[in-house]
Amino acid sequence: MIHCNILDVKKEKINISKAQKFIASSKCGASLFFMGTVRNENNNKKVTGITYDSHDGMVKKSFQEIYEEAKKKFKFETIVVFIEHAKGYVALGETSVLIAVACKHRKEVYEVSRFIIEEIKKRTPIWKKEHYEGKETEWLKGSPVVKQ
Amino acid sequence: MKITVELYGASRDFSAKSFIEINLANNSKIKDLRKELMKFIDNHHVGNKNFRELVKAAAFCSDKNEIIHDDYVISKEQKIAIIPPIGGG
Secondary structure, X not given: OEEEEEEEOOOOOOOHHHHHHHHOOOOOOEEEEEXXXXXXXXXXXXXXXXXXXXXXHHHHHHHHHHXXXXXXXXXXXXXXXXXXXXXXXXXOOOEEEEXXXXXXXXXXXXXXXXXXXXXXXXXXXXXXXEEEOOOOEEEOOOEOOOOO | OEEEEEOOHHHHHHOOOOEEEEEOOOOEEHHHHHHHHHHHHHHXXXXXXXXXXXXXXXXXXXXXXXXXXXXXXXXXXXXXXXXXXXXXX
């Protein structure tokens, strides 16, 4: 079971209690919450915020594909996943991505959560424009998308 | 035929709009679109090496949310998204 979405931060913020409700299951003995937040420094520059851009259709498709691949790869009895990613301007310290995973055992949630965030980094069409002190901005260089 | 190229990530700096329109001959391929985008950069952003590199490295996405390769034939007027190298999360 999966819930995934891209949230326009002008309308809605990422909310961990929504994830808690979604992944709650008496079949699962382990839950893990991974949150990516905007940090204050990158490449020796002081970061004040990040604007996230996304191709929403491809992002949702990519989240679904990653979930299906996780199920095939790990073959765990139960994998419940909640993924939400922010779109728009996210200030320092705020959450840009939340991945919540519930499985039967703790080893499983660590493996699935790690797999999901690493795959998002590799193939999900999301871009970051960093904002620095002094109002300078820069789109970060990423990795070319590889057709799956 | 007219192709609307939707801009994402760093390619948003190509134009003040969120898209650019490119005229292509019927049954052109993605590699032809890439060449036309290079011409657009040379005309509108003279000498901008970063933009040229971006067009070279970018993937393209159909209106069905599929990544399409350089030999994909564009058979009708449609929206195609440029997908610059990614780095979210």
